[in-house]
Amino acid sequence: MISEGCSPFGPFWDHYLQYWKESLTRPQEVLFLKYEEIVFDPLKVVRKLASFFGVPFTEEEESNGVVEEVVRLCSFNSLSSVGINQTGGVERAGGKIFIEFSSLFRKGKVGDWVNHMSKEMAEKMDILVEEKFKGSGLKF
CATH class of the missing domain: 3.40.50.300 (P-loop containing nucleotide triphosphate hydrolases)
Incomplete structure (x- = not known):
């Protein structure tokens, strides 16, 4: 399921990458751990x-x-x-x-x-x- 990007919480790969990118562009607002x-x-x-x-x-x-x-x-x-x-x-x-x-x-x-x-x-x-x-x- 995860290998296809599916998870109960949404598209796994897109989810992680979007948060990562936002943490780089808005580090005061988004913390990526x-x-x-x-x-x-x-x-x-x-x-x-x-x-x-x-x-x-x-x-x-x-x-x-x-x-x-x-x-x-x-x-x-x-x-x-x-x-x-x-x-x-x-x-x-x-x-x-x-x-x-x-x-x-x-x-x-x-x-x-x-x-x-x-x-x-x-x-x-x-x-x-x-x-x-x-x-x-x-x-x-």
Whole structure:
């Protein structure tokens, strides 16, 4: 489905590329983050988000561990254990599609795709990513 550009949330490739381009032309209005960078350095990303929204952390908040607490509360383990994320869902396309929130949480690990894609699928995806994002500067 994704390889054809389809997802329950709209045309995948166009969606990503449009947000990427907008983040380059309007960096004060559009912030583009990749999952890998969030996982690699969540403290840096939370600080970046706070600044982007115009509410950077104060020195007092920094020294009192507020940034670390935000990261803890927004962690995969914390969010995946919230009741609504285990049992709730959302309808799309006039009720034709129902997405369970629990399906949005797998393992929370970078690179887990290797457990879900064959070598051939991964090669096809690499070619598609290169083709779709060619010349944009967007890399995955």
